[in-house]
Amino acid sequence: MLDLRQLRAEPDTVKAAVARRGEPTAPLDQVMVHDERRRAVVSEADDLRSEVKRISAEVGALHRDGRAGEADELRARSRELGARIDELDAEGEQLSEWIRRILLFVPNMPAEDCPGGSGPDDNVVVRTVGHDPSSFGEHQRVPHWDIGDELGILDIDRAVRMSGAMFAMYRGLGARLVRGLIDYGLDRNRDLYEEIRPPTLVRTETMTSTGHLPKFADDAYQLERDGLWAIPTAEVPLTSLLSGEIVEEADLPMRLMGHTSCFRREAGSAGRDTRGLLRVHEFDKVELYGFCTPEQAHDLHDEILDRAEAAIVDLGLAYRVLDLCTADLGAASARTFDIEVYAPGADRWLEVSSISWCRDYQARRANVRYRPAAGGRTQMVHSLNGSGLAVPRVWAALVETYRRPDGSIEVPEALHPYMGGITSIGPR
RNA sequence: GGAGGGAUGGCAGAGCGGACGAUUGCGACGGUCUUGAAAACCGUUGGGCCUUCAAGGGUCCCGGGGGUUCGAAUCCCCCUCCCUCCGCCA
Known part of the structure; x- marks a missing residue:
């Protein structure tokens, strides 16, 4: 607000x-x-x-x-x-x-240095890292839904039978890989970020604080009988972690991370990106989150971007960083960087992280304040969030990128500790 | 789901129609004393809104909402949350 x-x-x-x-x-x-x-x-x-x-x-x-x-x-x-x-x-x-x-319906003010624009095409590509899209071999040009079938690690058809379109199910080492990615995402940030495991069903007020309600109600799953909503991201409960509270400036910046399931109705996206894991209604994500003073916000924004980016770098994926233009910015955000990984099989750039600085927009809705060390009035904190690791799309880019000519998948070294020493995923 | 008991300032805990934003204790902060510390003593110690350059002033907040009254932390009604017991249960 x-x-x-x-x-x-x-x-x-x-x-x-x-x-x-x-x-x-x-x-x-x-x-x-x-x-x-x-x-x-x-x-x-x-x-x-x-x-x-x-x-x-x-x-x-x-x-x-x-x-x-x-x-x-x-x-x-x-x-x-x-x-x-x-x-x-x-x-x-x-x-x-x-x-x-x-x-409640008016979006946040974009930061002064947020690039202007009228649509996604005006997003600024800050850098492209890793391989050139043309550098991938034929064996890597197989989409992950085919790889998943081949190796028995992804079972979309049966997930759809249980839950409908745009639901996914992982099997065997595919499921293990999901679990590994989550732990990988959490462990690498454990040095500074407190791990939070929040509820995934929250009250209307909690969803309102982040800006997901009232305007975007159609995008969320609602449990009407109980007045609850399924969270679309851990950002929602984390924003409300301190709602109504006044913290001391000395406690800032406060760094949090949370792994949760995320639920999205994808109301406006029916029929688009329906293949495989490109867009699913339920997925796992590790979120990095920060509360801070206005003075700390820029550095913390850079830090979260660095960490989200490093997680992709260490997995050896090709990616690019986008500076979102004013037209593509989320309602609560003043400045957002997106990270997109390149999935050679699907031949698509997939958004895997959105690192946003929300200024005091969410804090005002959630009523999270701090007492300045120098004295004076209490002030609204600033809030920032970014995906530390969004599982399905990283999973997809990973199996496509690491597919060998023989059809098996090489497990990148960074994940070895998280796969119990398994270094290769072959047919069952 | 059923029965009972609660909700007051950072915490503990008074107040039960009038001078109460609230006695007191603890904690925290500042000061006196001290070589230093402790103890003791003195003082300070919530938030919102309106007004204001500021200082100050006004007003609201005793879980939330409504009611009674000239006047409500105090009386009445509803809701939420917490605790105890019973039932159910991963």
Whole structure:
């Protein structure tokens, strides 16, 4: 959520930033109108309340002096004021609600250095690392769904029978590889990041804090009977880890990581990327997460990107890093870098990580603040997140990249410790 | 799912219609004393909103919401959460 105070203080800056995304700014004008009225209403109500308190004190004094009979007029006056206060309060609440409802739908302001653009084509390729897409051999040009069948390590057909399209099931060493990748993703960040294993079903408020609700409800699985939602990423529960809390500046930056299942309805994607593991409704992911001060945010953003990237480098996959343009940015993000790995068999770049700096947008929704060491008002923290390792697409790029001419798969060295010493996956 | 008991400041724990944003203890922070420390003593020690250059002022918050009243932490109703017992259960 945007900062109402900032909007009030520098409306042109805020509106220009939102406009850079191609978002309408009329809602912000509406917010400012409501805000001005609200302040007038609150101010008047407070003054009247002050008067009521004074009268009540007088009435109390008369009672103590045994002159209760003289209080009738005061009582009547106070009752009148009370009625007026009720009206003002009701109006104030209505205005607050309107403001909140509008603001919940307005996306974050892009960072100043976030590249402008009107669609995915305007994303900036920061660097491409690893092999050239043309450098892969014929034996690597087999898509992972075929490899999965061949080796019996991926069983899409039966997963679909159980759960429907875009669900996957791993078998044998394929399943082992999933587990290995998760541990690999966690262990390499254990030095600085506290491992969290959060719930995967969360309340509506929790989903609202990250910006996934109310606007993107169609993308999420909902358990209506219980008022719960299945998380699309560990970012959701991790953002709420400190909701409503005030931390000391000394506790920042706070680095967290979480492995969870992630659930996505992919409402707008029906029929696209349906083959194999390109896009699935349920998958495993290790998420890196950080709360920090505004001053620490840039460094922490770089750090999470470095770590997400290093995980791909050490697996020996070809990849590229994208600086997302204003049009492709997630609603909560001010700046996002994507990592895409190249899958030679599917001949596709697959997004495996999105490293976002959300400024105080999510913190304001979740109400996570810190007390500055130097004193002064509490401030909203900044939040950052990025996939440390998204299993299915890495799995896919991996088996395609490491397929040998004989059809078996070489397990990259970095994963040997996580595969119980198994170095090759052959037919069963 | 059934029955009972709870929810107050960083923690513990008073208050049960009027001068209570809240006694007190602990903790934390600052000071006095001390070669230093401890002890003792003194002081400080929540958040939101409005207003303000600032200082200050106003107002709200005793789990959440509603009600009664001139006035609610205190009385009434609803909800949520926690604890104990029973049932069920990985």
